[in-house]
Amino acid sequence: MKRIRIPNRIPKEDRGCRIDKFLRFFYAVCIVCIAALCTGAFADVGGTIQEETVVSLVWEDSRTDVKTTEWNERSVQIHTEDIGMRDGTVYDYAGVTLFDLMKLAGADECTKALVKSTDGLTGEVSAEDIRGYEIALVNAYADGKPIKANAGGPVKIVFPVTEHPELKESYTIWSWQWFVREIEFIRQQEDTASGEPFRPSADAVSEKPVTPPVSGFSGDSDKQPVNVSFEKFGHADQCVIIILDGFSGSYLSRLGPDSSLAGISEKGASCLTARSTYPSQTCTNHAAIMTGAGTARHGVVGNDRLGEDGMSSVKNIQPETIRVPTLYQLASAEGKKTAFVSGKDDMVSLFSAGLDVGVSNKRPKDYLSAPPELTDSSNDEYFRSNMDLAGWVFESLFTVLEREKPDLTVVNIQSADYIGHRFGPGSEEMTACIRAVDERIGELYRKMEQAGMLKDSAVIVTADHGMTPSEKAIPLAALSHMNFPAAGVVIDGRNGYIWYGGENRETVIQFFENTEGIRNVFERDSDEAVRLNVNYADGPDLFLETEPGYVFLPEPMIDFYHGQHGSRDDSDMIVPIICFGSGIPAGAGIESSDLRCIAPVVCHLMDLPSGAFDLGIPALLETQDRAIFGQ
Numbered sequence: 001m002k003r004i005r006i007p008n009r010i011p012k013e014d015r016g017c018r019i020d021k022f023l024r025f026f027y028a029v030c031i032v033c034i035a036a037l038c039t040g041a042f043a044d045v046g047g048t049i050q051e052e053t054v055v056s057l058v059w060e061d062s063r064t065d066v067k068t069t070e071w072n073e074r075s076v077q078i079h080t081e082d083i084g085m086r087d088g089t090v091y092d093y094a095g096v097t098l099f100d101l102m103k104l105a106g107a108d109e110c111t112k113a114l115v116k117s118t119d120g121l122t123g124e125v126s127a128e129d130i131r132g133y134e135i136a137l138v139n140a141y142a143d144g145k146p147i148k149a150n151a152g153g154p155v156k157i158v159f160p161v162t163e164h165p166e167l168k169e170s171y172t173i174w175s176w177q178w179f180v181r182e183i184e185f186i187r188q189q190e191d192t193a194s195g196e197p198f199r200p201s202a203d204a205v206s207e208k209p210v211t212p213p214v215s216g217f218s219g220d221s222d223k224q225p226v227n228v229s230f231e232k233f234g235h236a237d238q239c240v241i242i243i244l245d246g247f248s249g250s251y252l253s254r255l256g257p258d259s260s261l262a263g264i265s266e267k268g269a270s271c272l273t274a275r276s277t278y279p280s281q282t283c284t285n286h287a288a289i290m291t292g293a294g295t296a297r298h299g300v301v302g303n304d305r306l307g308e309d310g311m312s313s314v315k316n317i318q319p320e321t322i323r324v325p326t327l328y329q330l331a332s333a334e335g336k337k338t339a340f341v342s343g344k345d346d347m348v349s350l351f352s353a354g355l356d357v358g359v360s361n362k363r364p365k366d367y368l369s370a371p372p373e374l375t376d377s378s379n380d381e382y383f384r385s386n387m388d389l390a391g392w393v394f395e396s397l398f399t400v401l402e403r404e405k406p407d408l409t410v411v412n413i414q415s416a417d418y419i420g421h422r423f424g425p426g427s428e429e430m431t432a433c434i435r436a437v438d439e440r441i442g443e444l445y446r447k448m449e450q451a452g453m454l455k456d457s458a459v460i461v462t463a464d465h466g467m468t469p470s471e472k473a474i475p476l477a478a479l480s481h482m483n484f485p486a487a488g489v490v491i492d493g494r495n496g497y498i499w500y501g502g503e504n505r506e507t508v509i510q511f512f513e514n515t516e517g518i519r520n521v522f523e524r525d526s527d528e529a530v531r532l533n534v535n536y537a538d539g540p541d542l543f544l545e546t547e548p549g550y551v552f553l554p555e556p557m558i559d560f561y562h563g564q565h566g567s568r569d570d571s572d573m574i575v576p577i578i579c580f581g582s583g584i585p586a587g588a589g590i591e592s593s594d595l596r597c598i599a600p601v602v603c604h605l606m607d608l609p610s611g612a613f614d615l616g617i618p619a620l621l622e623t624q625d626r627a628i629f630g631q
């Protein structure tokens, strides 16, 4: 998902007209309650924008605030079809070009611009295109009428696609940002792996007492730690952890008993109904796998957090976000070589501490084939390029293993997540993706076996979370800004995170409890947060979780999301753990556990000093339950 930046609040006068269909319906049914809660805030429904809007231009250390009323002298008219409106109509807009804004910001040397919207999305425009085309921020139609919120106003970006259809290739719906509040001009730096390796503070590394295991999800919170005899797990010189992003445990039912995963499961040890940790998000669960800690301890609450300005949303991709040592750091301290091969570059950033070899499509290596580009010009292209990228990651993984001989390698295969989001977990595309991933894993197994690698390497195949079908949007960022302008809000799939910022907590809670599509509303210190293990001191004040079928997203984006995750539902939480290779007993079952059990297993296999893990090594069972494969 694209990320949020909320540099400004919606002016009070704008609030009423930023109401889409969903909101109108919602307000109609809850009008009494709303009137009581937010006196006067909605009196101007359908009205026009009276207050001028400010757009901030950011370039290096400077910030220039430009009022829309100052645009007149530079005004330009754009005659174009509007991809964001999805109606095929050709509009006459008035506004100012990005080129003029770039000049105004003094950003002549920028290489790209990030166009950030109030409702949580960011689009990217290359400086080359800013110079070559009349790409504009528009705030009115040619007849002077302002653009209303349900059409993306007061300020939105438009690309002259009618005159230059080639722009449709580069600037899909994601680029057509509504409610634009800030443009950040960037001088592209060469992407490099972390220069100075991050070392956790002495505090973070010092042995912390082992937190008693908190299972939290299946009513087994008072279950005692699984103190396993380690006899059955043996030794492996090297470990490879393959994380199939967004690969729900339920997907295995679409693979038969002859599939690669079924075969590998039989040759190794498996638990096909393990659980994610909460929230069932990518960064959170990669952190759980890599630290053996739950969210309350490792501190990676979802994929994004609130920025220091209290308004913007920041991706959790800095290694400092993780508050406990990772497997990389434990391995590195023992002189082991570490590698990450990823279809998501962000994961390489998040785990760059203690990482020796970081490979992604954005940081390829000379000795690897050129990575395919992930393109989104059509659904077909998106599907195809995702499959290509996953294939490239598998191929690169084997090359890295052969060439770099890392001791500990982590892999992210992005395709099931991206395809599940776009097409939905039940789609044909998803089934094709599941089968392709299965084939690739079979191929990898054969290659590793032929190369003799499985004699001293253990491989753990797992997933970070699952996926739930979605069809209805809750425009959480807009709702929060309209009603609680001082509050900070971060949207994250089926999770929403709120920081009160001085707003009345009871009013905020009551409002979201009464919002259609929101199923769970709980505070950081609540029993529920403790049970879900997300009571992290620096986390959000309030957690929101949607009902199945709903997702926190600006409404125009819903056509592009047919799957989402983040909740406590089985569809989002159940993931497989399948291990094979050196040190893994063949045919064993692994007692049902959650992703935090992987780090202790890896430490045991590799003889690394154990970290302060939440859980022990899971018990090994004499039999496996492979019924889901149909056997």
Ligand SMILES: [Zn+2]
Pocket: 246, 282, 417, 418, 421, 565
């Ligand atoms: Zn996802």
